[in-house]
Amino acid sequence: MIGDIRETGECQLKDPMDLFRSGQVVKICAPMVRYSKLAFRTLVRKYSCDLCYTPMIVAADFVRSAKARDSEFTTNKGDHPLIVQFAAKEAQVLCDAARIVCPFADGIDLNCGCPQRIHEDLKRTVDFCQKAEAAGVSWITVHGRSIEERHQPVHYDAIKIIKQSMSIPVVANGDIKTLKDAENVHHLTEADGIMVARGLLANPAMFAGYEETPFQCIQDWVDIALEHGTPFTCFHHHLMYMMERITSKQEKKVFNVLSSTSAVLDYLNGHYGVW
Numbered sequence: 001m002i003g004d005i006r007e008t009g010e011c012q013l014k015d016p017m018d019l020f021r022s023g024q025v026v027k028i029c030a031p032m033v034r035y036s037k038l039a040f041r042t043l044v045r046k047y048s049c050d051l052c053y054t055p056m057i058v059a060a061d062f063v064r065s066a067k068a069r070d071s072e073f074t075t076n077k078g079d080h081p082l083i084v085q086f087a088a089k090e091a092q093v094l095c096d097a098a099r100i101v102c103p104f105a106d107g108i109d110l111n112c113g114c115p116q117r118i119h120e121d122l123k124r125t126v127d128f129c130q131k132a133e134a135a136g137v138s139w140i141t142v143h144g145r146s147i148e149e150r151h152q153p154v155h156y157d158a159i160k161i162i163k164q165s166m167s168i169p170v171v172a173n174g175d176i177k178t179l180k181d182a183e184n185v186h187h188l189t190e191a192d193g194i195m196v197a198r199g200l201l202a203n204p205a206m207f208a209g210y211e212e213t214p215f216q217c218i219q220d221w222v223d224i225a226l227e228h229g230t231p232f233t234c235f236h237h238h239l240m241y242m243m244e245r246i247t248s249k250q251e252k253k254v255f256n257v258l259s260s261t262s263a264v265l266d267y268l269n270g271h272y273g274v275w
């Protein structure tokens with residue numbers, strides 16, 4: 001439903017580079033397949049997130065199929081600044097996909113190697129980033145892990161070296177779970193922005209300084225998700241992530257197997273007495 005905008009005929013695009021120019025560390029919601037959709041972006045923006053990415057979209061499918069366009073990309077006028085992430089093998093296909101979303105998006109991101117980001121030989125990563133800079137990208141995001149490294153500590157030192165080798169902004173990503181972590185990573189890397197994926201799934205209010213998901217945020221998610229007609233599985237998964245740290249094992253056993261919106265609302269009502 002790119003339609004939200006088509007219907008209103010309005011779209012207030014925002015230049016994301018203004019965020020980097022402000023000199024503040026830019027707080028960014030990462031691209032997350034299945035999760036960083038419009039409803040979730042609406043939630044994190046409410047809690048001090050400056051910039052959001054869509055989930056990765058396969059450019060070739062997006063260009064070819066109206067059905068893919070309708071299901072993969074939804075936005076509205078409050079959803080800015082917004083970066084649409086594509087996966088593409090051919091420049092022309094990426095251009096065609098970018099042209100379709102450009103009236104509604106503030107930038108395009110090319111996924112260059114999820115889940116790895118850095119090469120074992122750091123020189124090759126620096127070289128790759130400098131080539132991207134020379135090609136005209138506005139900024140670059142680095143997840144400080146190699147392809148083999150799934151759970152090992154993030155190489156913030158590598159991100160710092162990349163940052164020092166570039167003139168454009170660099171965004172640091174990996175294992176940032178709290179606002180304090182974000183500040184630490186900024187100090188360690190000197191990055192211009194901080195991108196978070198799992199930390200925001202667990203606590204969409206983390207950029208606003210909350211150490212764990214506040215109840216108000218859960219309430220906001222329910223309201224926003226229902227308003228957007230979020231499919232049950234997505235609605236429920238987000239709640240499971242958000243409540244992971246604040247519910248007991250026993251409570252999870254009950255909550256995680258609920259199978260309808262009304263059952264979830266009944267549960268929340270029974271436990272928190274709000275709905």
Ligand SMILES: Cc1cc2nc3c(=O)[nH]c(=O)nc-3n(C[C@H](O)[C@H](O)[C@H](O)COP(=O)(O)O)c2cc1C
Nearest residue numbers: 030031032033055056111114143174175196197198
């Ligand atoms: C559920 C999930 C979906 C993801 N989907 C994407 C994606 O669509 N595109 C992408 O480039 N990275 C994707 N990633 C990787 C994240 O953007 C991020 O680089 C990685 O999770 C490390 O950040 P974190 O430690 O804050 O989670 C995904 C990660 C998760 C957990």
